[in-house]
Amino acid sequence: MSQRRVVITGLGVVSSIGLGRQEFWEGLCSQRVGLRKIDAFDMSEFACQVGGQINGFKLNQYIPRSYRKAAKLMARDIGMAVAAADMAVRDAGLVTKGIDPENPKVDPARLGTDLGAGLIDIDLDELGAAVEQSLDQENKFSYDLWGKRGMAQLTPLWLLKFLPNMLACHIGIIHDAQGPSNSVLCGDISTHQAAGEAYHTVASGAADVSITGGAHCKIAPLGILRMELIGQLNTTSNDRPEEACKPFDVGRAGCVPGEGAGIFILEDLQYALDRGAKIYAELLGSAATREGKNPHQVPPSVEGLGRAIREALEVAKVRPQEVSLVIPHGLGGVEYDLAEAQAIKLGLGEDKGSTVPILPIQGGLGNCGAASGGLDLAAAVLAIKHAKIPAATNCRQPCPKCGLNIAQADTSTDGVNIALLAGYTTGGQSAALVIKRFAK
Amino acid sequence: MSRRRVVITGVGCVTPLGNDIQTFWDNLLAGKSGMQAISHFNAKSFSTNFAAEVKNFKLDDLPKDRGDLTYALRNCRYAVKAALEAWRQSGLEVCPTLDRNHMGVYLGAGEGPLDFDVFMNAIGKSYQPDQRKIDARIWHQYAAAGLHKLRELEQEPNTVGNHVACVLDARGPVFNCLTACAASTQAIGQATEMIRRGEAEIMVAGGAHSMVHLFGITGFIRLTALSGDNHNPTGASRPFDLERNGFVVGEGAGIVILEEFESAKARGATILGEMVGYGSSADAFRITDTHPEGRGAILCIKMALEDAGLKPEEIDYISAHGTGTQENDGTETLAIKRVFGEAAKKIPMSSIKSMTGHLIGAAGAVELITCILAIRDGIIPPTMNLHNPDPECDLDYVPNQARKHKVRIALSNSFGFGGQNDSLIVRAAE
Numbered sequence: 001m002s003q004r005r006v007v008i009t010g011l012g013v014v015s016s017i018g019l020g021r022q023e024f025w026e027g028l029c030s031q032r033v034g035l036r037k038i039d040a041f042d043m044s045e046f047a048c049q050v051g052g053q054i055n056g057f058k059l060n061q062y063i064p065r066s067y068r069k070a071a072k073l074m075a076r077d078i079g080m081a082v083a084a085a086d087m088a089v090r091d092a093g094l095v096t097k098g099i100d101p102e103n104p105k106v107d108p109a110r111l112g113t114d115l116g117a118g119l120i121d122i123d124l125d126e127l128g129a130a131v132e133q134s135l136d137q138e139n140k141f142s143y144d145l146w147g148k149r150g151m152a153q154l155t156p157l158w159l160l161k162f163l164p165n166m167l168a169c170h171i172g173i174i175h176d177a178q179g180p181s182n183s184v185l186c187g188d189i190s191t192h193q194a195a196g197e198a199y200h201t202v203a204s205g206a207a208d209v210s211i212t213g214g215a216h217c218k219i220a221p222l223g224i225l226r227m228e229l230i231g232q233l234n235t236t237s238n239d240r241p242e243e244a245c246k247p248f249d250v251g252r253a254g255c256v257p258g259e260g261a262g263i264f265i266l267e268d269l270q271y272a273l274d275r276g277a278k279i280y281a282e283l284l285g286s287a288a289t290r291e292g293k294n295p296h297q298v299p300p301s302v303e304g305l306g307r308a309i310r311e312a313l314e315v316a317k318v319r320p321q322e323v324s325l326v327i328p329h330g331l332g333g334v335e336y337d338l339a340e341a342q343a344i345k346l347g348l349g350e351d352k353g354s355t356v357p358i359l360p361i362q363g364g365l366g367n368c369g370a371a372s373g374g375l376d377l378a379a380a381v382l383a384i385k386h387a388k389i390p391a392a393t394n395c396r397q398p399c400p401k402c403g404l405n406i407a408q409a410d411t412s413t414d415g416v417n418i419a420l421l422a423g424y425t426t427g428g429q430s431a432a433l434v435i436k437r438f439a440k
Numbered sequence: 441m442s443r444r445r446v447v448i449t450g451v452g453c454v455t456p457l458g459n460d461i462q463t464f465w466d467n468l469l470a471g472k473s474g475m476q477a478i479s480h481f482n483a484k485s486f487s488t489n490f491a492a493e494v495k496n497f498k499l500d501d502l503p504k505d506r507g508d509l510t511y512a513l514r515n516c517r518y519a520v521k522a523a524l525e526a527w528r529q530s531g532l533e534v535c536p537t538l539d540r541n542h543m544g545v546y547l548g549a550g551e552g553p554l555d556f557d558v559f560m561n562a563i564g565k566s567y568q569p570d571q572r573k574i575d576a577r578i579w580h581q582y583a584a585a586g587l588h589k590l591r592e593l594e595q596e597p598n599t600v601g602n603h604v605a606c607v608l609d610a611r612g613p614v615f616n617c618l619t620a621c622a623a624s625t626q627a628i629g630q631a632t633e634m635i636r637r638g639e640a641e642i643m644v645a646g647g648a649h650s651m652v653h654l655f656g657i658t659g660f661i662r663l664t665a666l667s668g669d670n671h672n673p674t675g676a677s678r679p680f681d682l683e684r685n686g687f688v689v690g691e692g693a694g695i696v697i698l699e700e701f702e703s704a705k706a707r708g709a710t711i712l713g714e715m716v717g718y719g720s721s722a723d724a725f726r727i728t729d730t731h732p733e734g735r736g737a738i739l740c741i742k743m744a745l746e747d748a749g750l751k752p753e754e755i756d757y758i759s760a761h762g763t764g765t766q767e768n769d770g771t772e773t774l775a776i777k778r779v780f781g782e783a784a785k786k787i788p789m790s791s792i793k794s795m796t797g798h799l800i801g802a803a804g805a806v807e808l809i810t811c812i813l814a815i816r817d818g819i820i821p822p823t824m825n826l827h828n829p830d831p832e833c834d835l836d837y838v839p840n841q842a843r844k845h846k847v848r849i850a851l852s853n854s855f856g857f858g859g860q861n862d863s864l865i866v867r868a869a870e
């Protein structure tokens with residue numbers, strides 16, 4: 001059965017190193033660090049007080065005037081996704097209902113959405129007012145009082161603020177995307193998997209265009225505490241936020257929380273050519289695996305991630321020798337990065353794995369959870385567009401035990417033809433995605 | 441080139457009507473109700489204080505050394521039990537040629553319930569009314585002391601799939617989608633596509649969810665989506681009835697084993713049915729309401745029919761989304777009439793949510809299993825509590841009594857919050 005070719009024609013980025021693809025790329029090229037002391041709330045009791053917190057992001061400008069009322073129902077994850085989708089749709093020159101309500105040029109039934117999302121952290125301040133009404137005489141939370149008067153403090157639409165499919169739903173409403181719609185929740189590979197699925201939606205002909213990518217805010221008390229409990233965070237750099245995350249560096253000491261969104265327009269090649277769209281890259285395929293007897297497995301399974309890389313290349317009909325760039329997960333943990341390095345070498349072969357340029361981006365962004373794959377994909381697409389591999393942020397002394405060729409200022413390149421993304425989750429899942437510079 | 445065919449070789453469930461397929465099916469056909477006062481937490485003062493909970497649940501007979509379930513939450517435990525039942529029925533447990541690298545998991549599993557006692561008290565201790573904010577320092581003290589790292593990790597929806605993969609030793613792709621009330625329908629549809637494309641030979645697919653927790657019940661009460669018939673829980677879910685006044689939250693899991701047809705046949709598996717159609721769409725209308733003319737539902741059912749290469753009148757049974765809310769049941773009826781035209785009134789369509797409640801993310805999988813059992817036994821479950829027909833809802837909803845009816849092809853619909861629509865079509869084994 002002949003498959004349609006699928007190309008990337010637009011991208012939008014919300015990140016702590018820049019808003020929009022241009023600023024994001026400049027950030028990558030200048031090794032900008034988006035990590036800072038988190039001031040969204042008082043972090044002084046938290047073991048790690050540093051994160052990739054985005055400042056200066058104003059949601060309203062990215063929402064059509066007629067839909068701005070809904071902004072108050074958008075948790076930060078949703079808002080970042082909506083904004084990045086707006087950028088991506090405009091970047092692609094796609095005339096949806098969100099761009100021109102009177103005269104849209106996309107068939108809504110042929111426009112899909114497939115988003116990677118995380119569990120959305122519930123606003124604790126908002127809950128506080130309701131809990132306050134529900135404390136008994138001993139100052140303990142009482143279910144009885146919650147039922148009698150606490151829950152009434154919550155806005156009627158409270159639940160809809162943090163349903164994870166709301167990223168796709170709001171984007172769908174704004175742009176009138178009525179085609180196939182999915183929301184993947186698989187930890188840090190959510191967006192790898194969502195983009196892989198969106199590829200098939202378009203390749204199979206179920207839709208002509210799919211808005212894909214992901215968004216996640218991990219800068220929230222509960223989200224950060226969970227990372228703290230599991231022991232992933234770097235707790236030693238609170239006074240040097242700019243050096244808090246050092247993927248594959250000898251001095252790496254854990255990850256830090258981040259937030260962001262990367263959203264893409266995927267479309268059928270012929271559809272893109274017919275409407276005269278510019279084409280950034282071609283998506284060739286993806287693969288996912290799981291390994292290990294432990295459902296809470298960390299760090300990644302070397303065998304599982306290695307196999308995901310191999311299988312993704314097979315699906316993409318690309319030989320390991322042809323890969324010009326790898327964007328790893330690069331969490332910045334001692335054992336995590338070591339296992340990932342071994343997996344890259346297992347997947348690509350020892351020689352290729354230790355020589356291919358590797359560009360970890362969490363050193364500037366922190367861990368953006370379910371959005372990781374979206375930001376990785378943005379970096380890969382832009383590296384192809386600009387035919388350049390920026391030096392990795394915060395990896396000046398690549399770890400010899402990892403033995404990877406981490407991109408440095410003097411890393412030479414003849415342009416970027418094929419880029420590979422690798423990702424993994426807590427729990428043993430792995431995923432890989434392959435894109436290629438577009439050629440007819 | 442013809443595409444690869446996908447068949448079902450095992451089914452398993454945990455539901456408010458029973459924790460295995462046979463008990464569930466017997467109770468469903470007998471028109472029993474799974475509703476009762478909420479026992480998972482103290483909801484006595486809530487404007488809706490009942491739900492359809494799983495009862496007498498035990499997770500035993502687990503394979504050894506396949507993952508620590510100590511902190512696994514309800515939804516995950518339900519999923520593991522249902523997966524084992526389906527797996528054992530499929531005969532794959534004893535299949536010597538199993539290729540585990542091409543055996544995956546695709547679930548529509550929901551969030552695990554928060555550790556509410558710790559979480560809410562940490563908020564209570566730290567809230568500063570004058571600033572209308574929590575003091576994150578105090579919050580951290582209480583939360584960090586009370587929350588357990590694995591108990592927290594278990595709330596991530598993908599942990600459910602990872603547990604199932606561990607228990608069954610699946611090493612292929614493990615996915616989880618969470619598209620509200622359509623999640624497990626979508627998961628089974630996507631898993632079917634993965635086998636069709638050759639990414640996997642076997643998929644363990646379905647969903648597991650329990651929103652019978654503090655925030656689930658609270659959220660739905662605030663949305664005014666629930667029936668508040670506290671005096672009459674068993675009669676509260678009344679899909680398509682004129683007097684319907686909201687849905688009842690349920691919980692549970694439904695899992696199917698999907699396999700590529702030729703290899704299932706070659707190993708002599710008992711084939712329970714074939715997945716022939718899948719459709720997915722979005723209303724793209726409002727996050728609070730479904731499209732009044734059922735735009736998304738119509739598109740999605742049409743996509744499933746087209747995918748299956750079937751004409752509407754070839755459908756013998758429809759498992760309705762049928763939540764029992766004013767809005768859903770009217771719109772759903774309208775959508776069915778738009779797609780099926782004259783045939784609409786001749787095709788029996790029932791809602792098991794009248795008995796099971798709404799299993800949210802897990803609903804679609806359990807309803808697809810209902811279709812498979814209807815095909816197997818030639819009998820369809822009723823829509824219970826339908827005593828006052830609504831003039832707007834004028835289809836054959838199989839009121840109040842199971843009916844003998846030969847079913848060769850069945851359609852199962854799920855329409856979720858936010859306007860997520862998914863449809864599956866299953867056909868008798870051929």
